Amino acid sequence: xxxxxxxxxxxxxxxxxxxxxxxxxxxxxxxxxxxxxxxxxxxxxxxxxxxxxxxxxxxxxxxxxxxxxxxxxxxxxxxxxxxxxxxxxxxxxxxxxxxxxxxxxxxxxxxxxxxxxxxxxxxxxxxxxxxxxxxxxxxxxxx
Amino acid sequence: xxxxxxxxxxxxxxxxxxxxxxxxxxxxxxxxxxxxxxxxxxxxxxxxxxxxxxxxxxxxxxxxxxxxxxxxxxxxxxxxxxxxxxxxxxxxxxxxxxxx
Amino acid sequence: xxxxxxxxxxxxxxxxxxxxxxxxxxxxxxxxxxxxxxxxxxxxxxxxxxxxxxxxxxxxxxxxxxxxxxxxxxxxxxxxxxxxxxxxxxxxxxxxxxxxxxxxxxxxxxxxxxxxxxxxxxxxxxxxxxxxxxxxx
Numbered sequence: 001x002x003x004x005x006x007x008x009x010x011x012x013x014x015x016x017x018x019x020x021x022x023x024x025x026x027x028x029x030x031x032x033x034x035x036x037x038x039x040x041x042x043x044x045x046x047x048x049x050x051x052x053x054x055x056x057x058x059x060x061x062x063x064x065x066x067x068x069x070x071x072x073x074x075x076x077x078x079x080x081x082x083x084x085x086x087x088x089x090x091x092x093x094x095x096x097x098x099x100x101x102x103x104x105x106x107x108x109x110x111x112x113x114x115x116x117x118x119x120x121x122x123x124x125x126x127x128x129x130x131x132x133x134x135x136x137x138x139x140x141x142x143x
Numbered sequence: 144x145x146x147x148x149x150x151x152x153x154x155x156x157x158x159x160x161x162x163x164x165x166x167x168x169x170x171x172x173x174x175x176x177x178x179x180x181x182x183x184x185x186x187x188x189x190x191x192x193x194x195x196x197x198x199x200x201x202x203x204x205x206x207x208x209x210x211x212x213x214x215x216x217x218x219x220x221x222x223x224x225x226x227x228x229x230x231x232x233x234x235x236x237x238x239x240x241x242x243x
Numbered sequence: 244x245x246x247x248x249x250x251x252x253x254x255x256x257x258x259x260x261x262x263x264x265x266x267x268x269x270x271x272x273x274x275x276x277x278x279x280x281x282x283x284x285x286x287x288x289x290x291x292x293x294x295x296x297x298x299x300x301x302x303x304x305x306x307x308x309x310x311x312x313x314x315x316x317x318x319x320x321x322x323x324x325x326x327x328x329x330x331x332x333x334x335x336x337x338x339x340x341x342x343x344x345x346x347x348x349x350x351x352x353x354x355x356x357x358x359x360x361x362x363x364x365x366x367x368x369x370x371x372x373x374x375x376x377x378x379x380x
Contacts, residue, residue, distance in 0.1 A: 002266055002268070003206065003265050004203070006265075009272040009273050017279075067325060069327055070270075070277070073276045122279055125344055129275050132354075136355055136362075139359045140261070140358070140362045141211065143208060143211040143215060182245065185245040186245060208365075209258075219372050223245065223248070226376050
């Protein structure tokens with residue numbers, strides 16, 4: 001139970017980090033998208049991570065007396081950036097408005113790159129934990 | 144001089160083969176059979192708890208090291224009981240081989 | 244007799260150690276999975292201090308119990324509790340998360356080695372029991 005739920009917890013970490021990487025990839029790919037089905041430029045997406053606890057009373061008791069660990073991480077949602085878009089002056093652009101300004105997405109490539117490295121490192125850390133848990137389980141088979 | 148003749152007392156069914164009076168209740172460990180009985184019950188209990196542990200493991204409730212330890216405990220207990228039985232049989236056969 | 248085979252203090256200690264170690268693995272996995280979750284505080288398993296106290300009490304004189312109503316002193320090995328505690332220290336990160344990846348990785352390595360060592364020790368105890376029982380054959 002304990003070692004197998006370790007594997008499950010780490011796999012939630014892997015899933016969450018992969019999803020984060022997906023949103024980062026989407027942000028980078030759409031860094032210059034000015035036309036979306038909802039109208040307006042592409043809105044930067046970000047993941048909202050939340051810890052996953054065991055359902056029931058124990059998560060309200062807090063961890064003062066708990067004898068169980070949490071259950072990993074979950075993506076509570078994907079938030080869309082709601083700040084105002086960057087306005088670039090480009091009258092020849094097909095999406096330019098009356099004043100010649102084009103609304104461009106608020107995506108900073110450097111920020112996305114840093115986030116990508118963080119997601120990658122977190123993914124690797126979770127993989128290491130899975131490897132360690134597997135070796136422990138195999139070792140305990142030899143008892 | 145009066146010589147008292149030898150007399151054979153007839154063996155009645157009551158004298159030979161009568162079981163010794165059982166020791167008072169609560170001293171079951173005094174007799175060897177009591178000890179053996181106790182041991183067999185303990186081995187049975189250990190085997191049962193190993194079975195329960197395996198079932199719980201399959202249901203996902205028990206950890207892998209717990210089930211391995213329970214199963215090994217049952218195996219050790221069973222080996223101990225089998226060896227005890229072997230020794231008892233050897234001792235019995237040794238006694239039977241004795242020339243009267 | 245069979246109960247006494249397995250109620251040896253070291254046997255109980257090994258079992259407790261294995262339980263605590265696998266819970267600690269779970270807690271470390273949870274910390275690593277939540278390394279980017281805002282506001283998450285890292286957790287740890289408290290077990291070694293209580294265990295040390297239980298061992299010290301075993302080798303001390305212990306409290307004398309001349310009456311059944313006397314409280315037992317210290318703790319026996321079987322009653323050592325394994326608890327998950329939250330470390331609420333302030334963090335250097337702006338999102339309130341205080342998980343340190345390097346610390347978690349080194350705790351992971353240490354815990355894995357400890358678990359493997361305890362599993363190995365348990366296995367060798369059991370096999371030496373079997374050797375004695377089978378008379379060296």
